[in-house]
Amino acid sequence: MSRANFLRVIVVSLLLALVLRPEWFAPMFEPFTPPGAAVIYDRTSLLSLSLSHLGIVALASVAAIVVAVLLAILVTRPQGKAFLPLSRTIANMGQTFPPVAVLALAVPMLGFGAGPTLVALFLYGILPIFENTMTGLSTLPPATMEAARGIGLSRRQRLLQVELPLALPLILTGVRLSVVIAIGTATIGSTVAAHTLGEVIIAGLLTNNTSYVLQGGLIVGLFAVLIYDALTQLEASIRKRLGVK
Amino acid sequence: MIEIDNITKVYDGRPAVDAVSMTIESATITAIVGTSGSGKSTLLRMVNRLVEPTSGQVRINGEPTAGLPKNALRRRIGYAIQGHGLFPHHTVARNIGAVPRLLGWDKDKIYTRVNELLDLFSMPPDEFRDRYPAELSGGQQQRVGVARALASRPDLLLMDEPFGALDPIIRTRAQTDLHRIQRTLGSTILLVTHDMEEAIQLGDQVAVMDQGQLVQHGTPAEIITNPATEFVAEMVGGVDRPLRLLSLLSVSQILEEGAAEGEPIDEEASLREALSVCLWSGRNAVPVERNGNPIGRVTLEAIRSRAEGIHEPS
Numbered sequence: 116m117s118r119a120n121f122l123r124v125i126v127v128s129l130l131l132a133l134v135l136r137p138e139w140f141a142p143m144f145e146p147f148t149p150p151g152a153a154v155i156y157d158r159t160s161l162l163s164l165s166l167s168h169l170g171i172v173a174l175a176s177v178a179a180i181v182v183a184v185l186l187a188i189l190v191t192r193p194q195g196k197a198f199l200p201l202s203r204t205i206a207n208m209g210q211t212f213p214p215v216a217v218l219a220l221a222v223p224m225l226g227f228g229a230g231p232t233l234v235a236l237f238l239y240g241i242l243p244i245f246e247n248t249m250t251g252l253s254t255l256p257p258a259t260m261e262a263a264r265g266i267g268l269s270r271r272q273r274l275l276q277v278e279l280p281l282a283l284p285l286i287l288t289g290v291r292l293s294v295v296i297a298i299g300t301a302t303i304g305s306t307v308a309a310h311t312l313g314e315v316i317i318a319g320l321l322t323n324n325t326s327y328v329l330q331g332g333l334i335v336g337l338f339a340v341l342i343y344d345a346l347t348q349l350e351a352s353i354r355k356r357l358g359v360k
Numbered sequence: 361m362i363e364i365d366n367i368t369k370v371y372d373g374r375p376a377v378d379a380v381s382m383t384i385e386s387a388t389i390t391a392i393v394g395t396s397g398s399g400k401s402t403l404l405r406m407v408n409r410l411v412e413p414t415s416g417q418v419r420i421n422g423e424p425t426a427g428l429p430k431n432a433l434r435r436r437i438g439y440a441i442q443g444h445g446l447f448p449h450h451t452v453a454r455n456i457g458a459v460p461r462l463l464g465w466d467k468d469k470i471y472t473r474v475n476e477l478l479d480l481f482s483m484p485p486d487e488f489r490d491r492y493p494a495e496l497s498g499g500q501q502q503r504v505g506v507a508r509a510l511a512s513r514p515d516l517l518l519m520d521e522p523f524g525a526l527d528p529i530i531r532t533r534a535q536t537d538l539h540r541i542q543r544t545l546g547s548t549i550l551l552v553t554h555d556m557e558e559a560i561q562l563g564d565q566v567a568v569m570d571q572g573q574l575v576q577h578g579t580p581a582e583i584i585t586n587p588a589t590e591f592v593a594e595m596v597g598g599v600d601r602p603l604r605l606l607s608l609l610s611v612s613q614i615l616e617e618g619a620a621e622g623e624p625i626d627e628e629a630s631l632r633e634a635l636s637v638c639l640w641s642g643r644n645a646v647p648v649e650r651n652g653n654p655i656g657r658v659t660l661e662a663i664r665s666r667a668e669g670i671h672e673p674s
Contacts, residue, residue: 267462272462
């Protein structure tokens with residue numbers, strides 16, 4: 116086994132243990148717990164929090180990918196060029212709005228729970244994917260595109276068979292950035308009662324219990340690292356297939 | 361037969377191609393030569409309608425191309441370009457089979473056709489079918505590009521500086537290959553180049569373009585011996601003209617009886633090569649052989665007489 120894979124196994128095991136058997140780590144967190152308080156968070160199962168956290172991230176990311184990629188395709192077509200500045204503005208606005216502000220604004224409309232968090236993550240995730248997809252679609256090798264036209268591929272065939280596959284590594288880079296940001300940002304969703312790992316952190320902050328904060332933070336951090344790594348691997352393997360560096 | 365009839369392309373009020381007419385006979389190579397900006401690529405791209413003509417018409421075997429759906433037209437015309445333009449995410453086999461797949465050929469037929477073409481280009485199918493373009497050398501990539509253009513047995517093959525990105529040695533080999541393959545398959549080729557040498561070597565007909573106009577269209581020998589304008593003369597290159605003329609003729613055309621000393625040359629060799637051999641070895645005559653058997657000789661005197669511009673080559 117290579118060193119990288121060995122490390123991966125260790126990190127995955129650590130994460131599984133933290134989520135499924137948190138009590139094993141009690142001695143480690145003991146020193147950070149105020150006297151009389153519980154060492155390990157036990158109000159909700161960490162597994163259910165993790166799954167719900169990842170579920171919210173996945174849902175928001177899929178929506179962001181669909182919207183961002185479609186938008187990027189639209190503005191790279193000749194008839195959609197006029198929409199480029201507008202789309203850029205919208206995508207940028209999504210990024211400049213702090214997610215907390217989005218939560219605050221969304222709660223009156225969507226109520227407490229997962230809704231506002233989904234909206235905030237979705238808006239926040241669009242920009243990196245949009246920008247990367249657009250770069251990918253507008254920096255394709257000119258000779259390949261010329262040949263694709265010259266041998267008689269229709270527009271649709273060019274998009275599906277040539278442009279998107281060739282832009283895929285860059286699109287994935289955008290997705291990776293977006294997803295990792297979303298994993299971290301989802302924690303603040305718990306301030307408006309979304310069921311995420313943020314709940315553990317917030318409970319810790321409210322009761323001055325540092326061991327809760329550490330537990331929640333550690334689990335979120337490990338998820339982010341592992342998912343980042345997995346997406347990087349996927350990207351590298353696709354790049355290799357394309358014969359590009 | 362491809363007829364280009366009074367075709368014009370105007371960009372921003374200025375003609376890039378100005379009322380060009382020419383006829384390309386089936387199973388021949390026509391090379392369009394010109395400097396950059398002469399409109400030669402635009403002319404080529406109007407044939408498969410990558411550029412829509414402002415006026416005029418192209419007919420393939422009598423059928424005007426303007427009436428056909430663009431993509432259907434392009435699938436009938438092979439297209440090979442500088443820098444090959446292969447799909448980097450597809451294997452060699454998939455690249456070559458691209459047009460047959462678009463035309464809906466069945467799998468077995470495509471498989472056989474791809475192997476046939478790889479064999480034709482001296483690339484063993486077992487070794488090359490499943491490779492990706494990035495795993496090939498420049499010369500191999502270029503051959504795959506031409507193979508892709510030929511895959512569906514098109515009525516016409518368009519080539520835009522197909523050898524432009526190759527280094528000189530590979531380039532010469534690619535030109536020889538193309539010539540051989542064209543003769544084998546009887547393809548009709550319209551090729552664009554900025555290199556007069558290439559045009560003369562490959563073309564059955566050479567068309568010279570300057571500032572959007574077709575200034576001369578004829579056999580290589582006509583172009584060399586009788587350039588129509590200053591510009592053509594300059595393209596042909598004053599000093600090299602006798603040598604270029606010699607390169608069009610083969611030794612067998614001035615073969616004479618008799619023997620000579622030293623290394624023989626093949627009857628298929630050009631007079632330019634024969635001259636070179638004479639000069640290098642300091643001989644006045646060189647023995648000529650056919651399939652390894654001596655059949656006569658060629659003399660320096662005879663070569664010299666054919667290099668004089670006043671002789672219309674036969």
